[in-house]
Amino acid sequence: MKKGVEMKHTLSVLVENKPGVLARVAELFARRGFNIDSLAVGTTERPDISRMTIVVDVEGKSLEQVRKQLHKLINVIEIVDLDPEESVSRELVLVKIKVTPETRSEVIEIVDIFRGNIVDVSRESVIVEVTGSSRKLEAFEDLVRVYGIKELVRTGKVALPRGK
Amino acid sequence: MKMTGAQALVKSLEAEGVEILFGIPGGVLLPVFDALYRSPIRKVLTRHEQGAAHMADGYARATGRVGVCMATSGPGATNLVTGIANAYMDSIPLVAITGQVATNLIGTDAFQEADTTGITMPIVKHNYLVKDPRDIPDVVQEAFYLARTGRPGPVLIDLPVDVSRGELNYRRSERVDLPGYKPTYKGHRRQIKLAAQAILSARKPILFVGGGVITSNATEEVRALAEEEHIYVTHTLMGKGAFPETHPLSIGMLGMHGTRTANYVMCETDLIIGVGVRFDDRVTGKLSEFAPNARVIHIDIDPAEIGKNVEAHIPIVGDAKTVLKELLAVLRELKKGHDPVDRREWNAQIEEWKARYPYNYDRSGPGLKPQFVVEKLYELTKGEAIICTEVGQNQMWAAQFYKVERPRQFITSGGLGTMGFGFPAAIGAQLGRPGELVIDIAGDGSFLMNSQELATAVLEGTPVKVAILNNGYLGMVRQWQQLFYNRTYSCSCLHRERRCPDFAALARAYGAMGITVTDPEQVEGAILDALNAECPVVIDFQVEPEENVYPMVAPGAPLYDMIGDLLYPVEKVHPEKAEEPFL
Numbered sequence: 001m002k003k004g005v006e007m008k009h010t011l012s013v014l015v016e017n018k019p020g021v022l023a024r025v026a027e028l029f030a031r032r033g034f035n036i037d038s039l040a041v042g043t044t045e046r047p048d049i050s051r052m053t054i055v056v057d058v059e060g061k062s063l064e065q066v067r068k069q070l071h072k073l074i075n076v077i078e079i080v081d082l083d084p085e086e087s088v089s090r091e092l093v094l095v096k097i098k099v100t101p102e103t104r105s106e107v108i109e110i111v112d113i114f115r116g117n118i119v120d121v122s123r124e125s126v127i128v129e130v131t132g133s134s135r136k137l138e139a140f141e142d143l144v145r146v147y148g149i150k151e152l153v154r155t156g157k158v159a160l161p162r163g164k
Numbered sequence: 165m166k167m168t169g170a171q172a173l174v175k176s177l178e179a180e181g182v183e184i185l186f187g188i189p190g191g192v193l194l195p196v197f198d199a200l201y202r203s204p205i206r207k208v209l210t211r212h213e214q215g216a217a218h219m220a221d222g223y224a225r226a227t228g229r230v231g232v233c234m235a236t237s238g239p240g241a242t243n244l245v246t247g248i249a250n251a252y253m254d255s256i257p258l259v260a261i262t263g264q265v266a267t268n269l270i271g272t273d274a275f276q277e278a279d280t281t282g283i284t285m286p287i288v289k290h291n292y293l294v295k296d297p298r299d300i301p302d303v304v305q306e307a308f309y310l311a312r313t314g315r316p317g318p319v320l321i322d323l324p325v326d327v328s329r330g331e332l333n334y335r336r337s338e339r340v341d342l343p344g345y346k347p348t349y350k351g352h353r354r355q356i357k358l359a360a361q362a363i364l365s366a367r368k369p370i371l372f373v374g375g376g377v378i379t380s381n382a383t384e385e386v387r388a389l390a391e392e393e394h395i396y397v398t399h400t401l402m403g404k405g406a407f408p409e410t411h412p413l414s415i416g417m418l419g420m421h422g423t424r425t426a427n428y429v430m431c432e433t434d435l436i437i438g439v440g441v442r443f444d445d446r447v448t449g450k451l452s453e454f455a456p457n458a459r460v461i462h463i464d465i466d467p468a469e470i471g472k473n474v475e476a477h478i479p480i481v482g483d484a485k486t487v488l489k490e491l492l493a494v495l496r497e498l499k500k501g502h503d504p505v506d507r508r509e510w511n512a513q514i515e516e517w518k519a520r521y522p523y524n525y526d527r528s529g530p531g532l533k534p535q536f537v538v539e540k541l542y543e544l545t546k547g548e549a550i551i552c553t554e555v556g557q558n559q560m561w562a563a564q565f566y567k568v569e570r571p572r573q574f575i576t577s578g579g580l581g582t583m584g585f586g587f588p589a590a591i592g593a594q595l596g597r598p599g600e601l602v603i604d605i606a607g608d609g610s611f612l613m614n615s616q617e618l619a620t621a622v623l624e625g626t627p628v629k630v631a632i633l634n635n636g637y638l639g640m641v642r643q644w645q646q647l648f649y650n651r652t653y654s655c656s657c658l659h660r661e662r663r664c665p666d667f668a669a670l671a672r673a674y675g676a677m678g679i680t681v682t683d684p685e686q687v688e689g690a691i692l693d694a695l696n697a698e699c700p701v702v703i704d705f706q707v708e709p710e711e712n713v714y715p716m717v718a719p720g721a722p723l724y725d726m727i728g729d730l731l732y733p734v735e736k737v738h739p740e741k742a743e744e745p746f747l
């Protein structure tokens with residue numbers, strides 16, 4: 001697990017906001033056999049530019065290839081390999097957790113500890129939203145698994161370098 | 165100025181200096197062909213879109229200009245795909261323009277709709293789906309700029325029919341603005357200095373040149389480097405012509421069917437100066453045993469090529485010509501007051517190999533040898549023809565026995581290995597270089613893959629010559645089956661008792677000249693007849709069916725392990741050597 005964490009790199013990729021850019025990036029990863037852990041795309045402060053945050057599970061020579069090949073895409077403007085120490089990253093998870101009258105308050109307590117929010121409640125389940133580092137989300141998932149996770153979705157990581 | 169999208173396209177092509185384009189019209193391209201009708205651009209109507217793409221490619225390789233091809237939506241576009249992939253693999257500047265169904269029909273599986281930009285994404289440098297006629301001038305300008313700058317490559321423009329018919333106010337931008345595209349031309353100064361020092365202290369250096377040298381017009385600089393530092397030169401298949409092959413410092417081609425000398429040199433060298441090469445599997449052999457003693461200087465305009473296959477100790481990203489110029493200047497400066505390294509032993513070793521291991525074949529037999537045909541072509545054309553090749557044994561014999569002196573003289577499908585490339589490429593080359601003699605050295609299998617372009621050759625008045633080394637086999641496949649699959653000739657025999665087709669008759673059916681040659685005695689006369697003819701000529705050389713290309717490094721074997729020539733008989737082949745039996 002520790003080793004796995006070290007292999008992961010978060011690439012912050014600025015791209016021109018043009019149709020097909022996501023397809024180009026996805027195609028490149030597929031064609032060259034690079035694995036993507038997660039990929040999040042969104043707008044930036046500039047309407048003509050989007051940011052992709054791509055978490056890749058590669059090291060050394062392969063990472064170098066990923067970066068260089070990405071750079072060759074005409075719509076890719078800049079690629080930064082974010083140093084975890086020098087950047088802030090967040091991810092959001094939505095989890096639908098099974099609850100019974102007995103377990104409901106326990107679940108709420110855990111959610112509070114993780115500063116999550118309950119965003120939907122029904123008789124048999126609650127939907128919880130938790131934000132944080134990937135580690136924190138994994139810890140949360142581990143804790144609530146015993147109650148029964150009915151459905152789960154994660155956004156993938158987004159990140160920015162820290163201010164200098 | 166107000167005009168239609170189609171008119172703007174044509175005006176933009178003219179503004180790019182396009183003099184010729186290759187293609188076939190179709191429903192959604194009608195507005196474009198209508199606008200082209202009155203343009204001074206020469207339109208070459210091909211008989212297959214693959215032919216159009218290869219002609220544009222051959223034209224680009226022979227002239228250094230951007231080749232342009234056109235096809236309609238759906239099947240027209242998919243027929244271009246092989247040609248685009250071929251140009252992509254060999255970094256050839258090409259602009260492909262395809263028609264597309266109207267924007268409101270895209271995604272509905274409309275008649276002749278195909279996702280052309282999606283299909284071609286992995287085989288283009290970039291592509292565009294134009295949605296607004298007003299974008300046409302900029303898109304065309306960008307496409308040509310991208311195709312010819314940096315590491316060249318194909319760019320595709322997909323043009324829906326309503327966009328061609330729509331209106332715009334034409335205006336051409338001063339220059340292109342692509343924030344994500346800034347190729348590096350100038351090499352890093354410090355790296356160049358390191359390279360110069362490495363060269364001056366190397367005991368066993370070798371200069372290794374590829375297609376990038378030709379693209380960059382760096383042949384003079386390569387020659388200066390070789391001569392001033394007295395360094396021998398080997399080249400890739402794509403690098404044929406980057407350095408004169410008759411030069412005393414040339415040791416010929418490297419790799420699978422390269423010279424013994426070049427392959428031995430790579431095993432011993434202590435410094436590879438790689439320029440415009442990508443160290444692909446056909447030249448490195450078994451990667452883990454490639455050049456075990458060498459430090460590597462790698463000069464290439466594409467940073468992604470550096471360190472991709474072979475580690476570079478001194479990487480230099482930049483244009484070959486610009487970097488070599490700078491390197492030469494630094495070398496000249498550093499050499500002052502520097503005692504040159506004694507390389508006499510290395511040079512003597514190379515000379516000994518060269519003398520001992522020229523390309524060879526058994527000249528004793530009564531039959532007609534394909535190598536003999538190529539030798540005769542070389543002799544009778546004084547080595548001056550532009551040679552195109554098909555793929556397979558014919559390609560390798562052409563590379564081995566037709567020595568070229570200058571860049572853009574040898575045109576071959578290196579990266580993709582596309583059968584059917586050579587003939588249309590020859591037509592394109594001939595149209596780009598009307599005064600030159602253009603010969604396609606072909607295989608009987610490959611030629612049939614685009615022989616319909618005989619019609620184009622005849623009607624466009626291109627006097628290309630096709631020399632078919634007709635062995636009745638998919639010869640290279642048969643050679644691998646012989647060596648690695650126990651002579652099981654599964655689906656590699658094209659014809660045996662009954663020759664099919666009669667290539668000379670086929671040529672005549674199109675109005676070209678056809679000659680059949682069965683005997684070594686007839687070779688010279690047939691070639692001279694072809695050279696004297698002013699029309700396209702097909703010569704059917706019926707050669708020995710089971711001749712092999714040697715030497716050969718089995719796929720996956722190290723370079724020193726060459727098989728099958730007079731010194732190393734075929735009996736020594738071990739099928740298990742073929743770690744990756746692919747063709």
Ligand SMILES: Cc1ncc(C[n+]2csc(CCOP(=O)(O)OP(=O)(O)O)c2C)c(N)n1
Pocket residue numbers: 554555556557558559581582583584606607608609610611633635637638639640641747
């Ligand atoms: C389009 C395509 N299909 C298949 C192949 C695989 N292939 C490589 S060489 C070869 C045989 C070529 O036969 P021919 O043109 O007669 O040339 P020869 O080797 O006999 O000189 C084949 C089938 C290929 N390179 N290209």
Ligand SMILES: [Mg+2]
Pocket residue numbers: 607608609633634635636637638639
């Ligand atoms: Mg053949």
